[in-house]
Every structure is written in C-alpha cells, then in structure tokens.
Amino acid sequence: MGINNNHNSFNQQSGRANRSGSAESFLIPYAIDQQTGAVVRLPHDYLRTENDVHYDEAAHKGKLQCPDCEATVHFNKGNPSRGGDNLMGQSAHFHTNPGQTHKDECRVRSGQLAREDRDVQKIDSNKGFVINLNSFQRQDDLFGAFSKAARGPYMRGDDKRMHLLDKYRQEFSGMERISIRSVQDFADFLRTKSIARIRESVVVHRGHVIQWDNFLLFKNRREGLAEEDRDSRIKNFVKRLRPNQEIPCLIEIELKEGAWPKNTYQALCVKPEGVRDGFDPHTGRPNYILPRIYVENDMLRYEFSQAGRYLVLGYARRSDLPAHSPKNKSGNNMVFLNMRVDDHAQVAKGDILELARENRRRNSPKTQPDPAPTPLT
Ligand SMILES: [Zn+2]
Numbered sequence: 042m043g044i045n046n047n048h049n050s051f052n053q054q055s056g057r058a059n060r061s062g063s064a065e066s067f068l069i070p071y072a073i074d075q076q077t078g079a080v081v082r083l084p085h086d087y088l089r090t091e092n093d094v095h096y097d098e099a100a101h102k103g104k105l106q107c108p109d110c111e112a113t114v115h116f117n118k119g120n121p122s123r124g125g126d127n128l129m130g131q132s133a134h135f136h137t138n139p140g141q142t143h144k145d146e147c148r149v150r151s152g153q154l155a156r157e158d159r160d161v162q163k164i165d166s167n168k169g170f171v172i173n174l175n176s177f178q179r180q181d182d183l184f185g186a187f188s189k190a191a192r193g194p195y196m197r198g199d200d201k202r203m204h205l206l207d208k209y210r211q212e213f214s215g216m217e218r219i220s221i222r223s224v225q226d227f228a229d230f231l232r233t234k235s236i237a238r239i240r241e242s243v244v245v246h247r248g249h250v251i252q253w254d255n256f257l258l259f260k261n262r263r264e265g266l267a268e269e270d271r272d273s274r275i276k277n278f279v280k281r282l283r284p285n286q287e288i289p290c291l292i293e294i295e296l297k298e299g300a301w302p303k304n305t306y307q308a309l310c311v312k313p314e315g316v317r318d319g320f321d322p323h324t325g326r327p328n329y330i331l332p333r334i335y336v337e338n339d340m341l342r343y344e345f346s347q348a349g350r351y352l353v354l355g356y357a358r359r360s361d362l363p364a365h366s367p368k369n370k371s372g373n374n375m376v377f378l379n380m381r382v383d384d385h386a387q388v389a390k391g392d393i394l395e396l397a398r399e400n401r402r403r404n405s406p407k408t409q410p411d412p413a414p415t416p417l418t
Contacts, residue, residue, distance in 0.1 A: 067149045069135040070158040072096075072105040072114050081105060083116075083133050087164055105135065109154055110147035113138045165215030169241025169253065170234070173220045174289060209250070213243075223386035224354040227291055231396040235404060246289050255281065259293035259393045260316075272316040272330075279318070279330050279359060279376055287356040292380070293393050294332060294353060299346040309336040311345045321364065321374055328374040332357075335381045344388050352391035355380040 071093075072081045080093045081101055088095070096116045105114045119133045137143070148154040221227055231239065242253040258278055261271045275292075282288055294313035302309045311334040318328045334353055336342060345351065360377040362369050369375065382388055 067137075067143060068152065068155045069107060069114055069137070069149050070155045071108055072101075072116070072135045073108050074101055075104050075106050075113075080108070081116075083135070084118075085133070107137070107143060107147060107149055109149055110144040112141040112143050112147070114141070164217045167238070168216045169238050169243065170230075171213050171216045171218045172230075172242055172244045173218065174222075174244060174246035216243075224291065224352050224389045224391070225386070227354065228352060228389055228391050228396060231393070232399050233403065234400075236397070236400055244289065249288065251289065256289070257291050257393075260295075262394055272318075275316050275330055275332075275378070276318050278357070279378060282357065282359040282378075284359050284361055287358045289355065290357050291352060291354050292332060292357070292378075293350055293391065294334070295350050296345060296348050298348045301346045302342050309342050309345070310334070311336065315375075318376070324364065324372070326364065326373050328376070330376050330378060332378045332380065335379065337381070338383050341382060341385065341388070344382070344385070347390070349390060350392040352389050352393075353380060353382060354387045355382060 071083070071086070073079070074081050074094075081096050082088060082093050084095055086095070094100075098116070101116065103115075105116070106112060107114055114135045114137050117134055117136045143149050148157075219230070221230065240253060244251045244253070244256045254274060255278060258275045260275075261273070278288075278290065294311070296311070296313055300309060300311045313332050313334075315329040315331040318330050320327055334345075334355075336344065358379045360379055362375040362377065364372055364374045
C-alpha cells in the first residue's frame, strides 16, 4: 500500500528520533489541511467539530501541517499488529516531515496541545453544542476583543493564545464545538441538528456565554399555548438586559409588509410588531417591548423589502422610554430592543417553525407520518 512504502523511511527516522529524544518524537494530536484549513484527525479519532475530517490519503497526502506552527507533517499509519502504543511509532500518528522542526513556542513541544485536545475529545452525543460565533465582528470588536474575552470563557495565556478557562473546560466537557459565521449557518444548524441537543447548547461570543434559550428569540406559535406565554423568551431576554448593555441574539421577526427607506438619504429602520409585557401597576396601561432594526449599509437597504419572517443575528441593546418621559407621547412604558445590521451575514428570510418542521422530517424515521409541528423550544 502506498502509505506504507512511502513512509518506511519516516518510521525509521522516528525510531532514531525517539532514541535520541529529539524534537521529532512530539505527539501531534491532529494536523491542519494547508489548503482548506480543516482539522485532520487520525482514522479512529473522534471528530470534534464540523470542521474536523478523518485523514484521507487522496485528499491530504503532502498537504498537512502542524496545528500550532508551520512545520509540515504527514500521516503515518503505524503498525498496530506489533503492539500498538507499547512501541513508539507503531500506532497511527502524525509526524513531522524530514528536516522539519516545531517552532520553539509551538504547543506540540510542551504537550499542551495534546492535553487540551484530550480534554475536549469525547463528544457526548446527548450534550449540546458550544457555538462559537466567528467572523461576526464589528469594528469595536477588533479593539475590544482581548479585554472582553479575558472576562469570559477564554483567556489569553502567556503564549498569546486564547485558552478555555478551567471552569468552562468542566462545563463544556463533552460538548461538541462548532463555529457559526452567519444567520444562514444558524438556519442550517436549526434544520439539521438534533433538537434535544440544540436546546442544551450555549453560544460563546466576545467573552459571553449565552444559554440557547436566552439567545434564540421568537414568538412561540405552539398550539394550546396561552397568549401571554408566547413571547416569554423576548420578555426574559429584556429582563436580563441592563439598559445600554449589548448582548448577541438571533431573533425571528415578522413583517406584515416590506420595509425600505423612503428616500436615498434615509437609513432604514425596520419596526416589527411589538410585544406586550404586562401592565403598569399604577396606570393599568400595557408595557411594550419594541424591536427596532437599524440598517445603515446602503447595500442592505432592500434586505427587508418583502413581507414575511426574517431571522436577524446581531447585538441587541436595550433602551427604555418610560411613560412619564417627556419624549413619550404614547402613555405606555416602552422598552426598545435596538439592533444594527451592517452585513448580509446577519439577515436571512427564515421561519423558525418551518425549520423545526424540516428538522423533524429529516430526523424522524421515514415510516412515520409528518409529526405535528412544534417550535424549537
Ligand atoms: Zn508545531
């Protein structure tokens, strides 16, 4: 077999390296595909995330590098019949190519990368996902990312890399990590993953760890639910949010008619219907929560031009306008939930109930009739 012949020389080198204790014997827990950036795992290893793939000779031979430095590496299938782990170099592993060494600061040298990888390697298929919101950044993130992240689950170590804090290492143990870059990715997630696991998921972003049901905001349209319970997610979200604090969320809004700017110079403000949140005990008048989506990017001015349901990913910022405020002509207490949309990745036409239906069709045995639709609660 091709691998065997080609890598005999590497085996021999590995043996020498081990005896001399040189850099070549470091344990490389996984490799990176130089072309796609995918995490390449050994054939019997667990796949931790959707970015992980198993080693495939046709796809990966000659294209791999160390996960923590630029040293090129290759797959060595080893020789399990000769005692597996008991003899170094006998079980399948990744190995540096001839003449390649890990950089001094590479975490493969210290074994740290292997330890971290071991900590997250066992994915429990009953547990939820740790969703990293990637590439969903605003200008101020670029400046504030470090200080904010330091307060959250990740902390920058002396090696200048981000590490999961021990507290969260425990909490996220067994949870599959995935990266999400757009609202479309979320729609695919909702369409395809086990609903039981989705419910157990957390979203990690800018140092925040957000429980799934604090993140996905929508009107629950489940049959038989009392009217005042349909908007409980958005009500709870607002209760937790301090004025002017910003928290990421994915919200479903419904537009009875399309929205677009009335003239060229105007920014678009999308105003979906508000949510009634109890009554003022003194006046007896209803309190309202009013989502407002601001679109200043000209490229997105027609993004909301059709009636229907949309999914919007962004930071929600709370702004209160109490009934007694001189600016408030309505006589009702109002809380605005302001979001800004700057990027196509933040908006998609979408219907949570439809995604849940599709999910159930996809994940139910084929012989059963279509189950009754229930939202992703
Ligand atoms: Zn390295």
